[in-house]
Amino acid sequence: MVNKPEATRDAYGRALLALGQLRSEVVVLDADLSKSTKTAGFAAKYPERFFNVGIAEADLIGTACGLTLSGLKPFASTFAIFATGRAYDQIRNSVAYPRLPVVIAATHAGLTVGPDGGSHQSLEDIALMRVLPNMQVWVPADGEEAYQMVIEAATETGPVYIRLGRQVVPHVTPADYKFEKGRAQVFGPSGDVTIIACGVMVAEALRAAEELRQAGLSVQVVNMSSIKPLDTEVLEAAASHSRLIVTVEEHFVAGGLGSACVEYLSTLRSRPQVGMLGVEDRFGQSGHPDELLDLYGLRASNIVAAVKRSLDS
Amino acid sequence: MNTVLLRNKAQEMRRLIMEGIAEAGSGHPGGSLSLVEIMSYLYFYQAQLHETDPLWPERDRIILSKGHAAPALYAALAAKGYMPHEEMLTLRKLGSRLQGHPDMRKLPGVEMSTGSLGQGLSVANGLALGLRLQNKANKVYVVLGDGELQEGQVWEAAMTAAHHRLTNLMAVVDYNGLQIDGFTGEVKRLEPLAEKWQAFGWQTVTVDGHSFADLYRGFNVERDDRPLVVIAKTIKGKGVQYMENVADWHGKAPSKAQAQEYIEGIGGDVRG
Ligand SMILES: Cc1ncc(C[n+]2csc(CCOP(=O)(O)OP(=O)(O)O)c2C)c(N)n1
Numbered sequence: 001m002v003n004k005p006e007a008t009r010d011a012y013g014r015a016l017l018a019l020g021q022l023r024s025e026v027v028v029l030d031a032d033l034s035k036s037t038k039t040a041g042f043a044a045k046y047p048e049r050f051f052n053v054g055i056a057e058a059d060l061i062g063t064a065c066g067l068t069l070s071g072l073k074p075f076a077s078t079f080a081i082f083a084t085g086r087a088y089d090q091i092r093n094s095v096a097y098p099r100l101p102v103v104i105a106a107t108h109a110g111l112t113v114g115p116d117g118g119s120h121q122s123l124e125d126i127a128l129m130r131v132l133p134n135m136q137v138w139v140p141a142d143g144e145e146a147y148q149m150v151i152e153a154a155t156e157t158g159p160v161y162i163r164l165g166r167q168v169v170p171h172v173t174p175a176d177y178k179f180e181k182g183r184a185q186v187f188g189p190s191g192d193v194t195i196i197a198c199g200v201m202v203a204e205a206l207r208a209a210e211e212l213r214q215a216g217l218s219v220q221v222v223n224m225s226s227i228k229p230l231d232t233e234v235l236e237a238a239a240s241h242s243r244l245i246v247t248v249e250e251h252f253v254a255g256g257l258g259s260a261c262v263e264y265l266s267t268l269r270s271r272p273q274v275g276m277l278g279v280e281d282r283f284g285q286s287g288h289p290d291e292l293l294d295l296y297g298l299r300a301s302n303i304v305a306a307v308k309r310s311l312d313s
Numbered sequence: 314m315n316t317v318l319l320r321n322k323a324q325e326m327r328r329l330i331m332e333g334i335a336e337a338g339s340g341h342p343g344g345s346l347s348l349v350e351i352m353s354y355l356y357f358y359q360a361q362l363h364e365t366d367p368l369w370p371e372r373d374r375i376i377l378s379k380g381h382a383a384p385a386l387y388a389a390l391a392a393k394g395y396m397p398h399e400e401m402l403t404l405r406k407l408g409s410r411l412q413g414h415p416d417m418r419k420l421p422g423v424e425m426s427t428g429s430l431g432q433g434l435s436v437a438n439g440l441a442l443g444l445r446l447q448n449k450a451n452k453v454y455v456v457l458g459d460g461e462l463q464e465g466q467v468w469e470a471a472m473t474a475a476h477h478r479l480t481n482l483m484a485v486v487d488y489n490g491l492q493i494d495g496f497t498g499e500v501k502r503l504e505p506l507a508e509k510w511q512a513f514g515w516q517t518v519t520v521d522g523h524s525f526a527d528l529y530r531g532f533n534v535e536r537d538d539r540p541l542v543v544i545a546k547t548i549k550g551k552g553v554q555y556m557e558n559v560a561d562w563h564g565k566a567p568s569k570a571q572a573q574e575y576i577e578g579i580g581g582d583v584r585g
Contacts, residue, residue, distance in 0.1 A: 066439020
């Protein structure tokens with residue numbers, strides 16, 4: 001258990017090293033970004049089990065598929081933008097359709113990529129991955145959760161997409177936390193308001209909840225780290241206990257965590273008001289991650305404002 | 314090598330392809346028929362396969378990257394005895410194991426689900442790398458279309474195979490010179506093709522893809538440390554005269570009468 005701030009990509013690198021020793025069937029692939037994706041540690045320690053396909057993301061995914069056919073367990077890594085965008089058809093037709101146990105561990109997701117700018121800030125990967133049958137989509141909130149997810153993914157018999165980030169994020173998971181797919185992590189008892197977040201937004205959601213509690217509201221925060229399968233029990237409980245549900249994500253509002261939640265909530269007989277925070281219909285841009293979160297309205301203060309606005313109206 | 318057996322199997326496969334596609338009312342006869350000798354050669358001579366068990370762990374692997382030629386693959390599996398001949402008549406129908414493009418989760422013997430062109434060589438590479446890493450001697454064969462070579466991923470994969478010196482991998486190009494919209498030379502030319510593969514670090518051999526002796530020569534050349542590609546010159550629609558070298562028969566089904574006529578013409582019953 002590491003309970004200090006850590007980038008989820010660094011936790012991925014740590015977990016791969018553990019898996020290298022734990023599971024001889026684990027192999028790792030990269031497309032010329034091993035230092036950034038943090039697969040380089042595994043590559044140095046287990047060179048014969050590491051394959052750098054060069055700058056060829058389609059080939060990255062296809063090669064990973066072939067490795068599964070030989071009985072091995074591949075983790076394929078590159079930036080989220082290239083994994084899910086450049087190689088979408090390969091993931092769709094060669095991974096998801098035949099249900100091959102490839103783990104796509106994509107780093108540098110979201111606005112918090114920072115200065116590289118909009119071309120590199122994937123704000124659609126959750127949407128692209130979750131619409132694929134057989135594909136699971138996991139988004140860790142911190143290093144500890146990322147580590148556990150990667151270890152867990154090694155035992156999965158079908159495809160998994162893990163969304164990792166570049167920047168250091170605060171530690172949020174409690175000491176006894178154990179990641180389980182399809183099970184959200186709940187902070188606090190159910191209340192007037194439920195804030196559902198994933199990834200780097202969980203820490204912001206927790207801060208927002210604190211502020212709202214001080215203002216006299218009862219607020220529960222849900223870390224919906226398993227976006228697919230989704231924790232529908234938690235959603236149902238939130239729908240029956242809360243007046244307001246707000247979803248928050250470092251992703252386009254269209255198609256992401258919020259959409260997944262709303263799709264389910266809309267099937268319920270009665271449901272509370274829902275607000276969805278995320279990046280509206282525009283691309284990212286260069287800037288410091290903190291500046292970008294400010295600019296795109298993905299801060300605790302934005303969540304607080306959204307909650308107050310909704311409850312007042 | 315028993316060329317009589319290979320020829321008989323090829324004939325059996327042609328009948329199955331014609332009957333299956335005619336019954337389905339849709340499918341890809343041209344690029345299936347051009348592959349028949351190649352598939353017969355791979356399934357009945359070159360590849361190490363089990364007599365009855367398509368999932369035998371020690372088998373060599375054959376990946377059909379040009380997945381639209383699924384009828385040729387199904388016909389090979391039927392001729393091999395891995396599935397009943399009659400099942401060919403379920404091709405492309407609801408509930409069938411014989412999907413329009415090969416689905417590995419439905420039919421044992423299909424090594425990889427394909428259909429979106431350009432992806433099979435990468436998969437074959439991964440399989441070859443994985444087998445080699447586990448000290449397994451099995452070989453990997455991958456069947457590519459010539460038009461398919463216009464896909465960039467093929468060349469990404471070509472570099473990967475050469476970089477890793479995948480000598481347990483053999484590719485074969487069904488070089489029938491046609492794609493959907495016409496001759497490959499007119500749509501987007503491939504030549505000089507052997508030189509392209511060589512430049513990417515491959516050993517090449519060009520053969521007549523309808524001659525078993527020539528296919529034997531191709532797959533059994535003296536190897537160095539490069540992956541091997543057999544460039545097999547073929548005729549699209551081979552064996553059905555009016556289909557031969559006609560782009561229009563890429564994705565058009567023969568009528569049931571045409572299939573029947575073909576079967577009678579070469580003699581024998583499709584289930585024979
Ligand atoms: C990625 C992709 N693009 C387009 C198609 C549609 N398509 C099916 S077959 C074909 C032509 C293939 O030509 P070739 O590889 O030469 O096969 P053959 O002529 O031997 O049938 C095309 C374009 C496809 N299946 N996959």
